[in-house]
Amino acid sequence: MDYDRLLSQQVRALQPSGIRRFFDIAAEMEHVISLGVGEPDFKTPFTIRQAGIHSLERGKTWYTANAGLPELKTEITNYLRRRFTLEYDPKKEVVVTVGGSEAIDLCIRALIDPGDEVLVPEPCFVAYAPIAQLTHARVVPIATKEEDEFRLTAKALREHITPRTKLLIFPYPNNPTGAVMGRKDLEEIAAVLRETNVCVLSDEIYAELTYGGEKHVSIASIDGMHERTVLVGGFSKAYAMTGWRLGYVCAPAPITKQMLKIHQYAIMCSPTTSQYAGIVALRECDEEIEKMAKEYDMRRRLCIDGFNRIGLHCFPARGTFYVFPSIRSTGMSSEEFCQKLLYAKQVAVVPGSAFGAAGEGYIRVSYSYSVNHLVTALARIEEFLNELRAGKHE
Amino acid sequence: MxxxxxxxxxxxxxxxxxxxxxxxxxxxxxxxxxxxxxDGVIRSYTALIDWEKTGRNYVSALIELKVTPKRDYGFEEIARTVMDFPEVETVYLMSGGYDLMLIVSGETFRDIALFVAHRLSPLESVLSTATHFVLRRYKERGVVICGDGEDDEREELL
Structure with a gap:
């Protein structure tokens, strides 16, 4: 077989994830302490697990409606109203998806024609650009900077909009930087977008994980934005339900209608067991979310303080479970720093450059680990830095 | 807190x-x-040690003690007496089928057997003892100590 001719050029051109490659090396080594994972260390709250088991015991093992169980869709809209003052029609504006990932895919595929421009603020989660490329979009990165606290500015946005711009990826709270966009920032972005026909894919998978008092504000709740926003949410990060593969997408009915077709043909419906568990999560687990968020907050402060103390300047991230310390002071590239750290001290962190060119000079550190784990890792990184200063690891 | x-x-x-x-x-x-x-809220800062991984011979046992409480002193006097033995690591007053629970350690099973026979049982207010040897410690004070703890099964995906 001539696989070169067989396989799609578009798919072959996709770059494999930079994070993955790095962690393949780490997996071969012994005694590695990872600060790499992108999922909660908590187990799914017990009541939610019970709800999944209970649904199986009752034999609820068939497909559900394509868009999801009506009861779950209603709970999703109740939740969004309760926590983020958002209004969606559960019958027409919600599709339950296989994690936030599928929701991102649906949105991009429903909107993009070949040649359309998709704006992607970087550094960001690695999946947006490849999915957009599969639809033959032109991906236009917008670099965000630490001096703006890694927020997208109205000015940068305006400079990148052209007549071909169709979609703005809006990934806040942000993986990997931990940046959040406050109400005032959102108003400024909205002021730019309201004059255009550009749609926003607001990936709010980390919405429940913001710290320091100010709660997450959805861009869809800003004046004039509801009609031009596709909201992506999910259970993975807030409820520690990554393995259940459950998310949702909410959007104006004309958009949902198109997304639902793709979902129908490609997926049929989200896992039934997970959907039943999701109903209980949304109904009963507000307190559990807050307990986990409080624990993350403590670790976040430990990490920010710890990195600054050992000489890696660390921007005070206010969302997600990542911090994004700068390694510029070492004079190394992100990739080089991570590799040397891994070989010298068996600590695995992710190079910032894996999240786009704007991430060069930084590393992503997940604090989805126990305090003891974090303290040990910080101590090893400190040793590494001291050795660097003493001229070792040249 | x-x-x-x-x-x-x-x-x-x-x-x-x-x-x-x-x-x-x-x-x-x-x-x-x-x-x-x-204020005595923090009593001590100690290390939790898995002696099995060291060269030290270490065995421990949980001992149920039935005793006669003393007039005016209740269980206080006997509790203080057994607490003074260096072999005794832990002393609790219990509700239920017996009165005091002791955790006792030594180098060998025989050490503990001798301790019970020669020091504990002869005490005036001790009515009976039941000794249960610890075979394996899985978790102690919230810390998993069997194997290397819980494995982190999470993987880096993207």
Whole structure:
């Protein structure tokens, strides 16, 4: 077989994830302490697990409606109203998806024609650009900077909009930087977008994980934005339900209608067991979310303080479970720093450059680990830095 | 409370780390810890050791003790007497089928057997003893000590 001719050029051109490659090396080594994972260390709250088991015991093992169980869709809209003052029609504006990932895919595929421009603020989660490329979009990165606290500015946005711009990826709270966009920032972005026909894919998978008092504000709740926003949410990060593969997408009915077709043909419906568990999560687990968020907050402060103390300047991230310390002071590239750290001290962190060119000079550190784990890792990184200063690891 | 909870999990956290995590100043944390120590809230900062991984011969047993309480002193007197034996690591007054629960350690099973026969049983108020040897410790004071702890099954995907 001539696989070169067989396989799609578009798919072959996709770059494999930079994070993955790095962690393949780490997996071969012994005694590695990872600060790499992108999922909660908590187990799914017990009541939610019970709800999944209970649904199986009752034999609820068939497909559900394509868009999801009506009861779950209603709970999703109740939740969004309760926590983020958002209004969606559960019958027409919600599709339950296989994690936030599928929701991102649906949105991009429903909107993009070949040649359309998709704006992607970087550094960001690695999946947006490849999915957009599969639809033959032109991906236009917008670099965000630490001096703006890694927020997208109205000015940068305006400079990148052209007549071909169709979609703005809006990934806040942000993986990997931990940046959040406050109400005032959102108003400024909205002021730019309201004059255009550009749609926003607001990936709010980390919405429940913001710290320091100010709660997450959805861009869809800003004046004039509801009609031009596709909201992506999910259970993975807030409820520690990554393995259940459950998310949702909410959007104006004309958009949902198109997304639902793709979902129908490609997926049929989200896992039934997970959907039943999701109903209980949304109904009963507000307190559990807050307990986990409080624990993350403590670790976040430990990490920010710890990195600054050992000489890696660390921007005070206010969302997600990542911090994004700068390694510029070492004079190394992100990739080089991570590799040397891994070989010298068996600590695995992710190079910032894996999240786009704007991430060069930084590393992503997940604090989805126990305090003891974090303290040990910080101590090893400190040793590494001291050795660097003493001229070792040249 | 937050401070105590953090220290209970890891007594080696530095003042700086505790301060960062609780959002207090280093000085405020130091003062609070002083107070806890003075008030006897924090009794000690100890290490949890898995002796099986060391060269030390170490066995322990849980002993149920039935005793006759003394007039005016109740269980206090006998509890204080057994507490003084260096072999005794833990003493609790219990509800239920017996009165005192002891955890006793030694180098060999025989050490413990001799301790029960020669020191514990002869005590005047001790009515009976039941000795249960510890075969394996899985978890102690919230810490998993069998194997290398719980494996992190999470993988880096993207």
């Amino acid at each position: 937050e401070l105590l909870r953090l220290l209970e999990e890891n007594a080696r956290l530095s003042l700086e780390q505790l301060a960062a995590m609780t959002g207090e100043t280093k000085e405020a944390v130091a003062a609070q810890l002083d107070q806890y120590e003075r």
